[in-house]
Amino acid sequence: MAIRSRAGADVNRSAILAHLGAQGSASRADLSRALGVSPALMTQLTRDLIGDGLIVELDRSSSNGGRPARLLGLASSAGRAIGVKVVADHVAFVEVGIGGQLLRTASEPFDAASVLAVSELVTLLKRFIAGGGDAPLLGVGVGVPGSVLQQQSGVVDSTQLGWTRVPLGDALQRALGLPVIVDNNVNALSMAERLFGRGRGHRDFLVVTIGTGVGAGIVTDGAVLRGHGGGAGEIGHVPVELDGPPCQCGNRGCLEAIVGEAALLRRAREQGILAPDAGMAALRAAADEGDARAQALFGDAGHTLGRALAGVVNVIDPEIIILLGEGVSAWDHWSFGFEPAFRGSLVPGKRGIPVVVESWQDDSWAQGAAALVLATPFDAEGVAGDQGRLVRQRLAEQVSAQDGAGTEASGS
Numbered sequence: 001m002a003i004r005s006r007a008g009a010d011v012n013r014s015a016i017l018a019h020l021g022a023q024g025s026a027s028r029a030d031l032s033r034a035l036g037v038s039p040a041l042m043t044q045l046t047r048d049l050i051g052d053g054l055i056v057e058l059d060r061s062s063s064n065g066g067r068p069a070r071l072l073g074l075a076s077s078a079g080r081a082i083g084v085k086v087v088a089d090h091v092a093f094v095e096v097g098i099g100g101q102l103l104r105t106a107s108e109p110f111d112a113a114s115v116l117a118v119s120e121l122v123t124l125l126k127r128f129i130a131g132g133g134d135a136p137l138l139g140v141g142v143g144v145p146g147s148v149l150q151q152q153s154g155v156v157d158s159t160q161l162g163w164t165r166v167p168l169g170d171a172l173q174r175a176l177g178l179p180v181i182v183d184n185n186v187n188a189l190s191m192a193e194r195l196f197g198r199g200r201g202h203r204d205f206l207v208v209t210i211g212t213g214v215g216a217g218i219v220t221d222g223a224v225l226r227g228h229g230g231g232a233g234e235i236g237h238v239p240v241e242l243d244g245p246p247c248q249c250g251n252r253g254c255l256e257a258i259v260g261e262a263a264l265l266r267r268a269r270e271q272g273i274l275a276p277d278a279g280m281a282a283l284r285a286a287a288d289e290g291d292a293r294a295q296a297l298f299g300d301a302g303h304t305l306g307r308a309l310a311g312v313v314n315v316i317d318p319e320i321i322i323l324l325g326e327g328v329s330a331w332d333h334w335s336f337g338f339e340p341a342f343r344g345s346l347v348p349g350k351r352g353i354p355v356v357v358e359s360w361q362d363d364s365w366a367q368g369a370a371a372l373v374l375a376t377p378f379d380a381e382g383v384a385g386d387q388g389r390l391v392r393q394r395l396a397e398q399v400s401a402q403d404g405a406g407t408e409a410s411g412s
């Protein structure tokens with residue numbers, strides 16, 4: 001368990017940076033309260049971060065007349081990261097500061113099925129990187145809809161992209177000369193939630209995404225569970241219907257084949273709710289306007305999701321569930337079927353578990369990918385392997401340059 005608790009402390013270091021980035025400067029006592037860390041541990045963590053040049057002490061704050069507390073702030077020049085979301089028909093880029101603040105975004109059309117897909121991605125990435133800021137670029141995080149064997153080599157299997165054993169990480173590292181960390185996009189989002197979102201105060205939580213597919217990220221004891229081959233969390237392929245509709249994975253009756261966007265649209269067209277060329281926005285609008293068939297379609301999807309998710313919650317016992325994804329804009333309609341089915345299928349002791357729905361922006365997936373890099377300096381378990389070491393090295397070089405005195409690198 002020693003390794004696990006070290007990972008927890010390291011995630012706390014990232015969470016301190018994230019808090020200062022998102023909320024501005026704060027005292028050690030503020031940070032202790034906000035992150036649920038003891039004052040003694042906070043003193044130690046902030047001493048290390050100051051030593052590493054990542055945060056700085058600001059002027060004393062003595063507004064209430066009590067003993068003045070030193071405020072801490074981010075060393076703004078400590079670094080930035082680039083996050084990339086790859087899907088079948090486009091890629092989205094973001095540049096974020098070390099505290100998670102969004103600096104720049106872009107989106108480009110992309111054909112994942114092309115034989116030149118990887119070299120095209122290199123070209124687009126180089127173009128985006130060239131327009132970046134002055135702070136040192138710590139690395140590039142890439143989120144993909146599929147399974148990734150290891151974050152560092154980034155070998156991708158994805159039915160959505162049509163990729164089998166594509167060595168994306170190695171190819172990008174060679175072409176860009178930067179650390180590159182690749183992971184499943186829901187795992188990346190889960191790390192972003194742990195650092196910057198509602199997962200900040202929780203060590204065990206489940207992130208569930210609804211949209212084109214249905215996915216889950218499992219955070220247990222503060223770390224994202226990746227499983228034996230990087231494929232943990234595939235809730236979309238929980239079998240729910242005997243001889244149900246065919247799924248992209250090759251099986252039949254998977255959750256995703258019943259409540260994913262394509263399935264909802266197919267059913268809406270079959271039932272004459274939607275014109276053949278209308279999409280999810282039209283289906284949501286129909287439900288908003290009171291079309292009972294459209295509402296029932298979402299409600300049924302919520303019911304099916306609720307039962308499947310209850311099974312997962314009964315097994316892994318998270319503290320909270322965070323719902324995300326393009327599909328949450330219609331959650332009011334889903335929840336009608338979801339709530340009774342979900343609560344009613346949980347074992348009695350777990351029925352009060354909170355389900356929070358987070359707002360969703362187009363950039364959220366790519367911001368999740370950037371969190372792969374921002375979490376890496378504190379990745380004590382070494383999940384990011386050699387690429388994590390390179391990110392730490394870049395951060396340490398920056399710190400030495402700032403000190404001008406060549407402080408010993410503390411990146412190990």
Ligand SMILES: [Zn+2]
Pocket residue numbers: 236237247248249250251254256
């Ligand atoms: Zn499936």
